[in-house]
Amino acid sequence: MGMARAQHRRFGRSFVGGAAIAAALLTGTAAFAAGTGQPEPWQMDLQKPVTEVATEIYNFHHLLNVIMVGIVLLVLVLLLLVIFRFNERSQPNPSRTTHNTILEVAWTVVPVLILVAIAIPSFRVLRTQLSDPKADxxxxxxxxxxxxxxxxxxxxxxxxxxxxxxxxxxxxxxxxxxxxxxxxxxxxxxxxxxxxxxxxxxxxxxxxxxxxxxxxxxxxxxxxxxxxxxxxxxxxxxxxxxxxxxxxxxxxxxxxxxxxxxxxxxxxxxxxxxxxxxxxxxxxxxxx
Structure with a gap:
């Protein structure tokens, strides 16, 4: 029993530590941000942008990170829902349902909306990159x-x-x-x-x-x-x-x-x- 409690405490500390690291990575705090003009020790972020193109790329990069984290969390929630709600103990008589119109529409429409949300800022970055202003x-x-x-x-x-x-x-x-x-x-x-x-x-x-x-x-x-x-x-x-x-x-x-x-x-x-x-x-x- 004591060993189980110790393992539980170690797991709890590991989980909290991992959550803290994940939160820091997601928020992009100054501790992880790169300097201007050169890489930094333990750099976790892109270098600070100093041009319009670099700024748009920087913002697009973080938008993609937010979208990816959202997708991962959604999949995790669905996975846990399936594990705890539809296991043998909770559902001794499994459902024989083979089709669900709402779900089928949702898992087709949602990815399309995600791609549209990615495409719009992506095209904006490309437009800035490929513009041809007069050179000084x-x-x-x-x-x-x-x-x-x-x-x-x-x-x-x-x-x-x-x-x-x-x-x-x-x-x-x-x-x-x-x-x-x-x-x-x-x-x-x-x-x-x-x-x-x-x-x-x-x-x-x-x-x-x-x-x-x-x-x-x-x-x-x-x-x-x-x-x-x-x-x-x-x-x-x-x-x-x-x-x-x-x-x-x-x-x-x-x-x-x-x-x-x-x-x-x-x-x-x-x-x-x-x-x-x-x-x-x-x-x-x-x-x-």
Whole structure:
């Protein structure tokens, strides 16, 4: 009897602990939320969004979680109802019913309504992603094995540079996270529509930025395009998300979002610091 009571107490504590963890996961408290621009230890949530697309994806993600939890709870309730109400002790003479019109209509209509509830915000996210606003800045991104290079148009100086993994003492002095920092950063102005044209020089890569809410494939011989408008200044980190070879894990992406004044100062310095783009050939595809 004492052993049974001890097991019961242990079960009760486990149940309460599990319920507390589940509640924390569902509510998405700050303790489990990821930081801005980089992953956090024990991260349980998406990174904080800083673009319109990322915000819509973030909200859609949590809506799906609510729907999934609701479905799981409904199935659990139905399962318990069947176990306790229709067992051999409660129903010694089982029902021979084979059809129930109301139930059959319900389990057809309810899933349709759930899919509609998912489809509407999903289409809204797709519409935002696929919209084509006029660009304030164009940047060409080229994936190499294994680093990234960036080209800025003549309107802001016409220069290009490579961004390699920052390692050793240089990484420690920078204060940036290990395996996510680069020696040169892609710099863009805040609250401006930036379009990136992405390609690759050798094998397939993928330019991914979680805080911006997108990743885009870099394919040799093909030019892919996406847009974003960062709404908060800061330094944001991403990585190549396509298994591209030996040093795939060492292809970080660093984007620094700054004010208009800081961006103009940076471009003025970049004109002399980085290599100039050859103006004899077209480097950017035409885009609004």
């Amino acid at each position: 800045l164009m940047v060409k991104v080229i994936g190499h094995a294994w680093y990234w290079s960036y080209e800025y148009p003549q309107e802001v100086g016409g220069f290009k540079f490579d961004a390699n993994l920052l390692e050793g003492e240089d990484q420690e002095k920078s204060g940036q996270p290990k395996l996510l920092a680069t020696d040169n950063e892609m710099v863009v102005p805040v609250n401006k529509i930036v379009k990136i044209q992405v390609t690759a020089a050798d094998v397939m890569h993928s330019w991914a930025m979680p805080s911006f809410g997108f990743k885009i494939d870099a394919i040799p011989g093909r030019l892919n395009q996406f847009w974003f408008k960062a709404e908060r200044e800061g330094t944001y980190h991403g990585q190549c998300s396509e298994l591209c070879g030996q040093r795939h894990a060492y292809m970080p992406i660093t984007v620094r979002v700054v004010s208009d004044e800081a961006f103009q100062a940076w471009t003025a310095e970049a004109k002399t610091k980085f290599a100039r783009i050859d103006t004899s050939g077209a480097k950017f595809a035409s885009a609004r």
